[in-house]
Amino acid sequence: xxxxxxxxxxxxxxxxxxxxxxxxxxxxxxxxxxxxxxxxxxxxxxxxxxxxxxxxxxxxxxxxxxxxxxxxxxxxxxxxxxxxxxxxxxxxxxxxxxxxxxxxxxxxxxxxxxxxxxxxxxxxxxxxxxxxxxxxxxxxxxxxxxxxxxxxxxxxxxxxxxxxxxxxxxxxxxxxxxxxxxxxxxxxxxxxxxxxxxxxxxxxxxxxxxxxxxxxxxxxxxxxxxxxxxxxxxxxxxxxxxxxxxxxxxxxxxxxxxxxxxxxxxxxxxxxxxxxxxxxxxxxxxxxxxxxxxxxxxxxxxxxxxxxxxxxxxxxxxxxxxxxxxxxxxxxxxxxxxxxxxxxxxxxxxxxxxxxxxxxxxxxxxxxxxxxxxxxxxxxxxxxxxxxxxxxxxxxxxxxxxxxxxxxxxxxxxxxxxxxxxxxxxxxxxxxxxxxxxxxxxxxxxxxxxxxxxxxxxxxxxxxxxxxxxxxxxxxxxxxxxxxxxxxxxxx
Ligand code: NAD
Numbered sequence: 001x002x003x004x005x006x007x008x009x010x011x012x013x014x015x016x017x018x019x020x021x022x023x024x025x026x027x028x029x030x031x032x033x034x035x036x037x038x039x040x041x042x043x044x045x046x047x048x049x050x051x052x053x054x055x056x057x058x059x060x061x062x063x064x065x066x067x068x069x070x071x072x073x074x075x076x077x078x079x080x081x082x083x084x085x086x087x088x089x090x091x092x093x094x095x096x097x098x099x100x101x102x103x104x105x106x107x108x109x110x111x112x113x114x115x116x117x118x119x120x121x122x123x124x125x126x127x128x129x130x131x132x133x134x135x136x137x138x139x140x141x142x143x144x145x146x147x148x149x150x151x152x153x154x155x156x157x158x159x160x161x162x163x164x165x166x167x168x169x170x171x172x173x174x175x176x177x178x179x180x181x182x183x184x185x186x187x188x189x190x191x192x193x194x195x196x197x198x199x200x201x202x203x204x205x206x207x208x209x210x211x212x213x214x215x216x217x218x219x220x221x222x223x224x225x226x227x228x229x230x231x232x233x234x235x236x237x238x239x240x241x242x243x244x245x246x247x248x249x250x251x252x253x254x255x256x257x258x259x260x261x262x263x264x265x266x267x268x269x270x271x272x273x274x275x276x277x278x279x280x281x282x283x284x285x286x287x288x289x290x291x292x293x294x295x296x297x298x299x300x301x302x303x304x305x306x307x308x309x310x311x312x313x314x315x316x317x318x319x320x321x322x323x324x325x326x327x328x329x330x331x332x333x334x335x336x337x338x339x340x341x342x343x344x345x346x347x348x349x350x351x352x353x354x355x356x357x358x359x360x361x362x363x364x365x366x367x368x369x370x371x372x373x374x375x376x377x378x379x380x381x382x383x384x385x386x387x388x389x390x391x392x393x394x395x396x397x398x399x400x401x402x403x404x405x406x407x408x409x410x411x412x413x414x415x416x417x418x419x420x421x422x423x424x425x426x427x428x429x430x431x432x433x434x435x436x437x438x439x440x441x442x443x444x445x446x447x448x449x450x451x452x453x454x455x456x457x458x459x460x461x462x463x464x465x466x467x468x469x470x471x472x473x474x475x476x477x478x479x480x481x482x483x484x485x486x487x488x489x490x491x492x
Contacts, residue, residue, distance in 0.1 A: 002033040004181070006042065006205055007188035009049030010198025015206070016041035023182060026094030026325040027316055029363035033092070035181050038206035043173075043214035046202040050144040050171040051220050053199030059171065062197075064119040070196055071115030071167055075108030077190040085186055089155060092182045094325040094364065095279060096316045103156055110159045110447040114167035117468050121168065132482035139472040141169035142246060143222040146215045148208075148236070149184075150228040151177035151327055152282045152387075157250075158184055160462040161225040162201065163447070168471035170223070173202045175212050177228075179328050181205040208232065213239070221245060223471065227284075230385075230456055237459070248460035248470055250284065251453060252385040253413030255434065256406045257287040257442060258396075261296045263418035267440065268300070269307045271416060272391070275442040277311050277369050280324055281389035282331070284457075285414040287442055289382055290393045291402050297395045301373055304393075305351055311369045314360035323389060325364030332365040335388030339370060342381035347372035347392060377405045385411075399424065407433045412454025416442040435461075 003020075005012040014020075015036035022031040036042070053059050062070075078085065086100035123137040147161040154176050162172060176184035188203045204211055216224055216239050223246040226236050233249040240247045257275055259268045275287030292300050316324035326332040332355075339353050352368030367388055375382050375392035382392050396402040406415060415434040419425055429437040435452045438444060445451055445463070452461035460470055 004033055004035045004185045006036045006038060007185060007203045008046045009202065023092055025091050026327050027362050027364040033182055035205040038204040038211035040214040042204050043211050043218060046173040046204045047144055047218045047220050049199035049202050050173050053197055054143050054171040056197060058197040059200055064121065067169065068115040068118035070194055071111045071118065071163065074190060074194040075111030077194055079108045081190060085155060085183060088183045088186050090316050092180045093151065093154065094316055094327050096321055096324050098319055099279065107155060107159050110163040113447045114163040114468060117465065118167040121472065132480060134479040134481055136477050138475045138477060140475055142471060142473055143170060144220055145170045145172050145223040145225060145471065146221050147172055147174045148212055148224065148226045148228065149176050151179040154180040155183045155187060157227045158187065164467040165471040168468050170471050171200045173204060173215055175204050175215060178207045216240065219243060248462065249458045250462060251456065251458045252284055253411040253453060253457045254289055254383060254385055254409050255285055255287050255414040256289040256291050257416040258291040258402050258406065258418065259293065259300055260419040260424065261293045262420050264420065265300055265303055268418035269303050271418065271442040272304060273308050275416060276391045277308065277323055277389045278443065280326055282327060282387050285443055287416055288386060288391060290391055291396050291405060292393060294395045294397055301393060305371060308351055308369050308371060313356055313358065313366050315362060323369060325366050326388065329365060331387060332367065335367045335386055335390060338381060338386045338390060342372050345379045345381060347379060347381055348374040377408055383409065399427065403431050410456045413457035
């Protein structure tokens with residue numbers, strides 16, 4: 001049993017009230033760690049520490065190139081601790097070790113990339129159209145930023161925020177999901193080891209309403225970078241508006257994979273199954289709607305069923321496992337409820353559709369990979385995010401029909417297009433209302449490529465060079481070189 005402490009102001013501390021909560025391993029069902037249960041007093045302490053660090057000469061006067069070195073050092077430390085960090089994620093979240101190893105190995109790149117940008121935040125001298133005036137721009141950090149993350153990819157979601165935000169010179173309070181907080185505290189150990197000044201990165205643990213809300217409403221917080229549900233995002237957006245805080249919101253989706261009759265069907269089958277079954281469908285970009293052109297519908301569905309049937313459930317630590325447990329009991333129930341809704345709506349269950357209690361599923365909460373056909377885009381199963389391994393198949397006639405169906409949703413996170421026709425891939429990528437479009441591939445992310453949602457899938461972007469500007473504010477500086485001040489009552 002590991003008894004974690006929070007990391008605030010460079011110290012490892014208990015919650016002010018001394019309360020704790022437990023975290024369970026989703027596969028074994030056993031409690032493996034306890035965490036401090038933070039509340040308003042802990043939020044207050046963490047924001048004060050982040051504010052003091054922001055104003056401290058150690059951080060505010062640190063040369064940007066040195067800040068970049070610190071970020072790169074953190075990247076190196078993550079690279080040295082891949083196995084430990086990956087195993088922590090598996091124990092806490094139930095994700096596959098194979099996937100987590102790959103993901104954690106990739107995380108240092110975020111710190112190398114944004115660390116490299118730290119000393120390239122350049123203002124400009126403006127060719128201003130006023131006499132005797134020298135005008136230039138500066139980009140300045142915002143101040144204290146709060147990062148709040150979802151449970152499905154804890155480290156990746158935290159790094160998406162910390163890397164650009166720290167490179168820009170801000171300080172952070174990170175509040176990970178109450179279901180998967182351990183890896184954020186493991187990351188904090190590496191932040192400390194890398195040598196960041198105390199208070200630059202703080203990690204508080206606890207529940208959304210107990211410690212998250214006091215962070216979001218705190219007057220000394222300048223920005224909230226949130227990844228989570230549409231409902232959570234809405235609450236945070238509302239409360240941020242009251243105090244004019246900046247926000248980045250990365251929310252949910254109902255993303256489509258669209259398979260045309262000219263596609264390489266075997267490749268498309270792999271992409272579609274990976275898109276919805278990988279990570280047990282618990283990904284924001286899960287390709288949960290499958291649109292198949294009518295002319296190949298039956299043939300494609302048969303191929304899809306044959307491949308999806310081979311997906312192996314089991315212990316996430318085993319390299320042979322492809323589908324792990326559902327992370328939380330609430331999420332498990334939600335998936336089963338949506339399966340029942342789909343059946344009631346008249347969708348035809350062609351695969352799965354039940355909980356799994358096979359011996360290889362241990363004590364975990366497993367749902368069989370599930371495929372529904374006979375779905376139309378007005379059914380709830382086609383409109384609402386399930387966040388599980390549940391795919392619904394919708395036939396379409398032609399490009400126009402596919403575009404109309406895909407865009408008829410309140411969401412717009414991602415979309416996959418399977419075609420060998422160059423013209424079609426360009427037309428589709430232009431007309432689909434989604435923040436990420438993948439053609440003949442699915443579920444790829446990079447620190448280099450902007451990631452964000454259209455419509456109700458989010459506000460703003462993470463990743464890509466511009467992400468650093470979402471953690472900066474612009475200042476124009478005007479200096480008169482005139483010997484005499486002109487008429488002060490006339491705006492010149
Ligand atoms: P959630 O909204 O329930 O919780 C997310 C985080 O917000 C948690 O840390 C929680 O404690 C905190 N929180 C909740 N209410 C709060 C409040 N009022 N004030 C402050 N903090 C609060 O979401 P979840 O169930 O953890 O995550 C699943 C959702 O996240 C899915 O909808 C998924 O699509 C989405 N997601 C989106 C992306 C993306 O990048 N677009 C990535 C991963 C997950």
